[in-house]
Amino acid sequence: MKVIFGASGHAKEIEFLLRLKSGQQNMTPDFFITDAPFTSSGRTPTITEAEFIYKIKSCSKAVGAYIGIGNSKIRAKIALKFSDYPFISYPNLIADSVMGDFENIELGSGNVLFPAVLMTTDIIIGNHNHFNLNTSISHDCTIGEYNTFSPGVRIAGGVTIGNHSFFGVGACVIDKVVIGDDVIVGAGAVVTTDLTLAGTYVGVPAKKIK
Numbered sequence: 001m002k003v004i005f006g007a008s009g010h011a012k013e014i015e016f017l018l019r020l021k022s023g024q025q026n027m028t029p030d031f032f033i034t035d036a037p038f039t040s041s042g043r044t045p046t047i048t049e050a051e052f053i054y055k056i057k058s059c060s061k062a063v064g065a066y067i068g069i070g071n072s073k074i075r076a077k078i079a080l081k082f083s084d085y086p087f088i089s090y091p092n093l094i095a096d097s098v099m100g101d102f103e104n105i106e107l108g109s110g111n112v113l114f115p116a117v118l119m120t121t122d123i124i125i126g127n128h129n130h131f132n133l134n135t136s137i138s139h140d141c142t143i144g145e146y147n148t149f150s151p152g153v154r155i156a157g158g159v160t161i162g163n164h165s166f167f168g169v170g171a172c173v174i175d176k177v178v179i180g181d182d183v184i185v186g187a188g189a190v191v192t193t194d195l196t197l198a199g200t201y202v203g204v205p206a207k208k209i210k
């Protein structure tokens with residue numbers, strides 16, 4: 001069984017990615033799972049968390065789960081909530097057009113690499129990061145967990161990123177910068193110095209506003 005947690009825009013984009021891959025492998029998702037009042041895309045039915053738990057308890061089949069939620073704290077909450085179910089796994093989802101030296105990229109689980117993501121070499125990536133369309137990650141970067149890269153983000157070589165940080169559309173980070181946890185980088189910002197304090201940074205060069 002394949003399921004997507006969430007049913008909003010981000011979840012629908014992940015459903016689209018799975019459908020793109022379903023020509024080669026049986027990747028079509030069975031359900032969106034949400035308790036929020038979202039309607040499904042019309043292609044995939046929506047069930048509640050309680051219904052999902054009932055289904056997995058009664059069938060105990062392997063479940064491949066994708067967490068289609070942009071907010072990284074909610075993403076983490078879901079992964080934690082279902083960590084006691086050993087038959088639920090979080091596969092990486094990598095669009096066919098993604099390019100990278102995957103023999104020299106360490107990739108955890110639950111990562112989503114949208115179409116046209118480019119990664120070069122000697123990169124270490126933890127779990128549950130989402131790299132949206134056309135994001136690029138250069139050599140020798142280390143990326144923790146639950147980070148979100150919006151479309152068109154550029155991360156130069158040797159950058160270190162902690163956990164739960166967010167990069168808005170088109171943000172750039174120059175080489176060797178260290179970015180901590182819970183950092184929000186605004187759309188179009190250029191990060192030129194280490195950002196070790198949690199907060200919101202915007203502009204060129206990026207400055208803390210919150």
Ligand SMILES: CC(C)(COP(=O)(O)OP(=O)(O)OC[C@H]1O[C@@H](n2cnc3c(N)ncnc32)[C@H](O)[C@@H]1OP(=O)(O)O)[C@@H](O)C(=O)NCCC(=O)NCCS
Binds near residue numbers: 132150184185210
């Ligand atoms: C940085 C960001 C998170 C701030 O959001 P916020 O906390 O709600 O901040 P506000 O909208 O209150 O803006 C605060 C100030 O920063 C300015 N600002 C906000 N975003 C900015 C940006 N990206 N670049 C430059 N200035 C920005 C605002 O104009 C405002 O300035 P003012 O106080 O002089 O009026 C948000 O504006 C942003 O860039 N989000 C990225 C969105 C995105 O890429 N989504 C991808 C979806 S796939």
